[in-house]
Amino acid sequence: SQGWRTVPRVFDVPLTPVLAAVCGRDGSGVRAAADRLGWAAAETDWRALVARDDVDLVDICTPGDSHAEIAVAALDAGKHVLCEKPLANTVEEAEAMLAAAERARERGQVAMVGFNYRRVPALTLARDIVAEGRLGTLRHVRLSYLQDWLVDPGFPLTWRLRKDRAGSGALGDLGAHIVDLAQFLTGEAIAGVSALTETFVRERPLLEGVSSGLSSDLSSGPTAAGDVGTGQVTVDDAAVFTARFPSGALATFEATRFAAGRKNALRLELNGSDGSLSFDLERLNELSFHDHTEPAASAGFRRILVTEPGHPYLEAWWPPGHALGYEHTFVHQARDLLHAIATGTAPEPSFADGLAVQRVLAAVEESAEKNAVYTPVAT
Structure with missing residues (x-):
């Protein structure tokens, strides 16, 4: 909402967004949200929102299990669509969404996936540096996304911990971001993966009023007075995998919500024959760059403060040295x-990019399910 409100006040845009309607399931809650966030009207049925004549663009921010249904309906109704990541819960859903987007494209509509970290100026600059060939031939790509909000085993069983709602756990929630960034930064599609996943806490307390919405194999009855019981966690808590790019570059990925002390630590490094880049989302206005073609006596990583007017997106913001934040990526x-x-x-x-990420996520899950573990043997 802040992104849509702010964009015409900061950038010279060809169209001015009007916040026509916001949709949520709880009537009083969504009306309060509309008042607080600046939406003209509120709906409690997404179908009613899609049918509105004053809605030209639908921004889908729901859990993954409804992305495909809403996106296909909105595109078929003649709307433009922005859909949050990951694009869908399955490859089949993502393929159906892409097919709908391609039909809509013939009518002049557009569809985009909300991988907002592409819009961090430092990461867009990193992509430009790679595309210019300043790293030479890529050798290594390392990405990790570490959070700690599930370390407490008493944290409740929210929708993000249910496969039927979220599709996967840390893999889709966090891993989707770093898979997309890897392919965005390198300009290459991942060619193969080998993976491991783990669920560290397999049962969690149910939220009040949630148990009736779970299938019988996910929930257990109350265990004490006032206790609503526990439910099974049906997604991964962490995923680690290696990958290869068609160019021969190797990649490592790690996504977890169990890294105590790490709040939103998305980190990456690219090493090439002529240089390296590194980035940390918790210092999102900075990019580290090493030019390996410089004399060794003076070469080394240097800190680029990505706040200059010539840097991506920065022409509209503050004077140099005045930092941007997470919210600006949505603008x-x-x-x-x-x-x-x-x-x-x-x-x-595009939705094709979203499908490409979905295929990698599916390959990671399949690899993790089938991966053989070899025990070192003394000789």
């Missing part, structure tokens, strides 16, 4: 999508 996303709609160009990341 940048809105800017790019508005330009795509106005010019009729295909936005990025």
